[in-house]
Amino acid sequence: MSLPAFAADMTLGARAHRVAAVAAEFADRVDRDGRFPREATDAMKAERLLGIQIPTAFGGESASIQEIAEVCSILGQACAASAMVFAMHQIKVSSLVEHGSESEWHKDFMRELASRQLLVASATTEAGIGGNMRNSICAIEIDGGTCRLTKDATVISYGAHADAIMVTSRSSEKAAPTDQVMTVFKRGQYTIDKTVDWDTLGMRGTCSDGFLFKGEAPAVQIFPKPFAEIAAQSMLATSHLWWSSVWYGIAADAVQRAQSFVRAAARKSNGAVPPGATRLAEASNLLQLLKANIVAGLKTYADAKADPDQLSSMAFSIAMNNVKLASSETILVIINQAMIICGIMGYKNGTPYSLGRHLRDAHSAQLMISNDRILGNTSTMLLVQKPDTSLIG
Amino acid sequence: MNETIRELLAKVGGLPVAVETLEDGADLYAAGLSSFASVQLMLAIEEKFDIEFPDNLLNRKSFASISAIEATVAQILKAREAA
Numbered sequence: 001m002s003l004p005a006f007a008a009d010m011t012l013g014a015r016a017h018r019v020a021a022v023a024a025e026f027a028d029r030v031d032r033d034g035r036f037p038r039e040a041t042d043a044m045k046a047e048r049l050l051g052i053q054i055p056t057a058f059g060g061e062s063a064s065i066q067e068i069a070e071v072c073s074i075l076g077q078a079c080a081a082s083a084m085v086f087a088m089h090q091i092k093v094s095s096l097v098e099h100g101s102e103s104e105w106h107k108d109f110m111r112e113l114a115s116r117q118l119l120v121a122s123a124t125t126e127a128g129i130g131g132n133m134r135n136s137i138c139a140i141e142i143d144g145g146t147c148r149l150t151k152d153a154t155v156i157s158y159g160a161h162a163d164a165i166m167v168t169s170r171s172s173e174k175a176a177p178t179d180q181v182m183t184v185f186k187r188g189q190y191t192i193d194k195t196v197d198w199d200t201l202g203m204r205g206t207c208s209d210g211f212l213f214k215g216e217a218p219a220v221q222i223f224p225k226p227f228a229e230i231a232a233q234s235m236l237a238t239s240h241l242w243w244s245s246v247w248y249g250i251a252a253d254a255v256q257r258a259q260s261f262v263r264a265a266a267r268k269s270n271g272a273v274p275p276g277a278t279r280l281a282e283a284s285n286l287l288q289l290l291k292a293n294i295v296a297g298l299k300t301y302a303d304a305k306a307d308p309d310q311l312s313s314m315a316f317s318i319a320m321n322n323v324k325l326a327s328s329e330t331i332l333v334i335i336n337q338a339m340i341i342c343g344i345m346g347y348k349n350g351t352p353y354s355l356g357r358h359l360r361d362a363h364s365a366q367l368m369i370s371n372d373r374i375l376g377n378t379s380t381m382l383l384v385q386k387p388d389t390s391l392i393g
Numbered sequence: 394m395n396e397t398i399r400e401l402l403a404k405v406g407g408l409p410v411a412v413e414t415l416e417d418g419a420d421l422y423a424a425g426l427s428s429f430a431s432v433q434l435m436l437a438i439e440e441k442f443d444i445e446f447p448d449n450l451l452n453r454k455s456f457a458s459i460s461a462i463e464a465t466v467a468q469i470l471k472a473r474e475a476a
Binding site (some may be wrong): 051134176177179226228229232286309310312313315317380383384385 | 409410422423424425426427428430432435439445446447448449451452453454473
């Protein structure tokens with residue numbers, strides 16, 4: 001056999017599919033036991049997926065937002081919790097890539113992340129802020145070259161399994177709640193004590209427990225830009241787009257299962273169309289709408305990326321909010337259709353057509369930043385924003 | 394115009410600090426201007442100056458400070474005179 005025959009396919013798609021195969025194998029166990037998808041994240045590290053977004057100059061692969069969205073979707077079709085861990089990690093990395101290139105420490109951290117495949121978590125929610133991550137109660141204390149922070153973080157997804165955590169806080173003891181900064185703390189620079197258990201309907205493997213976070217690190221690890229800018233210019237878009245890509249993956253797999261079910265039924269009955277066939281056509285229609293919406297959102301972000309003014313404009317925020325609202329609501333309709341198509345075989349666990357995990361995981365989408373909060377936010381902006389009625393833009 | 398903007402900011406800005414204590418160039422978001430209050434402020438300014446903010450000026454930068462708001466409003470008024 002010639003040498004190239006042994007070489008693995010190292011395209012991003014092939015690497016993502018290999019990780020997805022591992023994630024799929026353990027998805028039901030991760031879900032049932034509510035445990036961290038260790039096998040899948042180890043596979044992400046082995047395939048070097050955690051650093052793909054880092055610029056090549058710092059040892060990464062300069063992967064585009066579209067490429068990362070595709071990986072989110074591929075993983076989402078296998079195990080939504082693993083895919084969501086990957087997506088949340090990449091959202092953190094986007095803050096580094098977009099806002100860390102002017103700071104020596106953050107550049108070094110990007111190099112370290114790419115070379116050691118570090119998994120990054122975040123602590124943006126806090127007891128007492130009512131779910132609005134653009135407010136902080138805790139304040140970072142800067143003492144010479146050192147910073148210290150204690151945060152009662154009600155959620156740190158995969159916090160116990162991360163290699164670093166990005167934590168938001170007020171910029172000083174005197175700062176207003178909206179005057180926030182974000183700081184990178186590496187493992188060893190913080191302690192976390194679990195305060196709240198993550199025992200949920202779905203997305204059980206993200207292990208989004210609550211912790212009391214206490215960290216101390218060199219003050220250079222604070223992002224030089226205000227968190228408000230980071231949130232508006234990279235987090236808003238990457239969160240809504242990559243979450244939506246994960247959700248698309250869940251819905252796409254549900255439709256695939258429903259299609260297999262209908263096809264198998266049609267074969268058994270010599271080609272007679274089973275009763276669920278019409279619903280399958282409807283689900284396929286909705287899946288295409290969902291896909292088109294996400295693809296358009298990815299393009300809007302890619303186009304706006306070069307222009308900070310456009311990124312912080314209302315029109316852009318509304319567009320990203322709309323992507324999130326539409327995808328989080330549409331997936332539930334699609335998966336529900338798939339469930340009706342597969343009937344009891346979809347309702348039961350452990351069949352090739354099982355959809356219980358999909359449906360439970362999908363229910364998190366409307367709540368990850370409550371859709372009601374997003375609707376309220378958009379409706380406020382619509383008081384002053386002028387609609388763009390063009391079709392092509 | 395500066396006075397009028399300050400009056401409106403005091404009325405609808407919901408800032409935890411007194412508007413008089415803010416320099417013209419002070420970062421209003423850091424001073425506690427929420428995104429909801431910034432929209433209230435935009436509406437109040439539109440009403441007061443009988444203008445409409447075009448979409449390309451509806452961003453954080455245009456409302457980042459009292460002087461930024463002044464410049465934004467002046468730009469719109471100037472464009473209207475020229476028209």
